[in-house]
Amino acid sequence: MEGGFFYRQKNLMRSTNKIPLQRASNAALASLLNLTLLPVLGFAYLIFTFKKTDPDGIDRYHTILGIKINIIAATVLLVVSGLMIFFGGFDSPWTWVYVISYFTIVHTVFIVFAIWALVRAWSGEKLRSSFTKT
Amino acid sequence: MKYESQGVAKLYFIAAIGLFVGQILFGVIMGVQYISGDFLFPEIPFNVARMVHTNLLIVWLLFGFMGSAYYLVPEESERELFSPFLAKLMFWVFLVAGALTILGYLLVPYATLAEITMNDLLPTMGREFLEQPTITKIGIVIVALSFLFNIGMTILTGRKTVITLVLLTGLAGLAVFFLFSFYNPDNLILDKYFWWFVVHLWVEGVWELIMASLLAYVLIKVTGVDREVIEKWLYIIIAMALISGLVGTGHHFFWIGTPDYWQWLGSIFSALEPIPFFMMTLFAFNVVNKRRRDHPNKAAVLWALGTAVMAFLGAGVWGFLHTLAPVNYYTHGTQITAAHGHMAFYGAYVMVVLTMISYSMPIMRGHKASNERAQVFEMWSFWLMTVSMVFITLFLTGAGILQVYLQRYSEAPLGFMVTQDKLAIFYIMREVAGLVFLAGLIVYILSFFVKGKEVEVI
């Protein structure tokens, strides 16, 4: 796992410690991967890494964020799509009109959100930061 | 504006926006024709409206790319444009040629246009997106070569940056691949095969180089992030664009009589095509997050982020949706393709040109950024156009899925026109979304005229 691929160490503003930052980056990447290429595996990594994180650290923050995003995404995508199929019926074209359009657009929204979370993790920040840049 | 000759870009951008309006008006007309088939028939048949719609898009994007290059290159190269006169001359040549072509489409039957322009000497007309009379195509080549010469001389005699070199590669590729438009063999498969060398290698090849370099330029300017970082991203993005996109051309060679191996190659490589767009989103978010300053032109930052996200959505996600051969077997040539085409062109190319215009136009008008009120207008137009384009895409996707099911997938497939009647509700909703898009475009144009307290003069 290489989270901060393009991350430049000298721009580091927050955590002076490298390891939590690395863990936060990895967690955010795992979250993004779970949403895209490696479903389940990414989530397993997040659960596995959770214990190692510092309760007050940025790594814990991004691990929890990743877990939350993915639980919400799983619910919103799989459960709602499942309900659509259940109530719409497998053989109705309208079921697939709704399921495919819905799944594609909502899935993408989650991916874009996870990308933003990842770049925040790279810079050692939470989603919302209290300080502004000059 | 650091160099006076950057100002020629203004002409190009004004023409681009004007043609953009024409494109959308004809889009709205076609939207009505999808609902009420005889609208404007036989004066403006659907195929004529479509030609105008797509050709105006291509022409105004080319104006946008050229304008962007004329603005960006002197500043990057740290010298005046090689020949501002040639840039202005070619502007008028291209505008007149473009206008005459569009008028030709509208005023005489297409077959008559072919006859007047002596298409029989070198038949190139009547193929999708390449409908221009042969003489117009020759004009496009002349304009493109003069433009490349002008830009090339400026770049090669000035400071060379990664951005200008990538841009030059992209523009040269654009000119070279257009030459395939003159090859029109009788053999239908050969014709189709090499037609994609223009169309695919433009929009999923060299145009991505142009887009990435324009985006990188604006991001350097508005975020102040170190050039080294941005150039590294730029290289890796366009590397992925070419690695996936060149053999990815194969996703067009599934069902046109070409060998079966294209189903594997086309599926695998085009499945990678979302990667460069995904990386563009990551890149844009990352450098905006790491910005060293808050640029007063918030609208430009919004467009830059917007183009990255929407290109990923339209070109990446909606492309992937129907690119695998087993899926494409059912979706090929349905409204799914139309859905993807609309959002991909808007997200990647329309928005990147609007990003460049948004960043540079205020500077050419003497301010670092537009006044606050004008920016509010511009951002409203961003949301109106972008959200309505998302809905246009969703409605066409819905229409496409239903079409695929009824006409292709079903045990008892319905005929084309019977199916079309069942899609009416989607076409109505699409037209409503299209009208909202037009409203957004009007707001966009108004944003150039809105007065307010000006930000710092430069």
Next chain:
Amino acid sequence: MRETFTKGMARNIYYGGGVFFFLVLIGLTVDTVVSLPKTDNSENLTEQVAAGKRLWERNDCIGCHTLLGEGAYFAPELGNVYTRFGESTEAIKGFIKSRPKNGIPNRRSMPQFNFTDEELEALAQFLKYSDGIKTARDWPPNIQG
């Protein structure tokens, strides 16, 4: 890795990858062009068919129809129209000839092109030739196109 992945490496991936896959595309193109005679129905590509293709282009048929799935999506697929019309060029010609000049109220309609008999025949032969192209998996999926 982040410190060791330099701009130079990114540039090399771009040039190396770009050139390599461009060469791959050229190689595949050569192979495709060489193997086309197996599928392209060129044995039936007569002068008349070529004339039909010119007519097809000169009237911008692709602006409404698809041909082997490419074109506009406003009117039916024509890559298999010969089969759909009962393998009858007469039926195709009859359809084209019978289009009302002023359209059909509220409906989509093909324009009346006023083709000569010779032109109609060429166009029908072109569509017959297109139908004879051997597409993978015999695309389109069914007769409706």
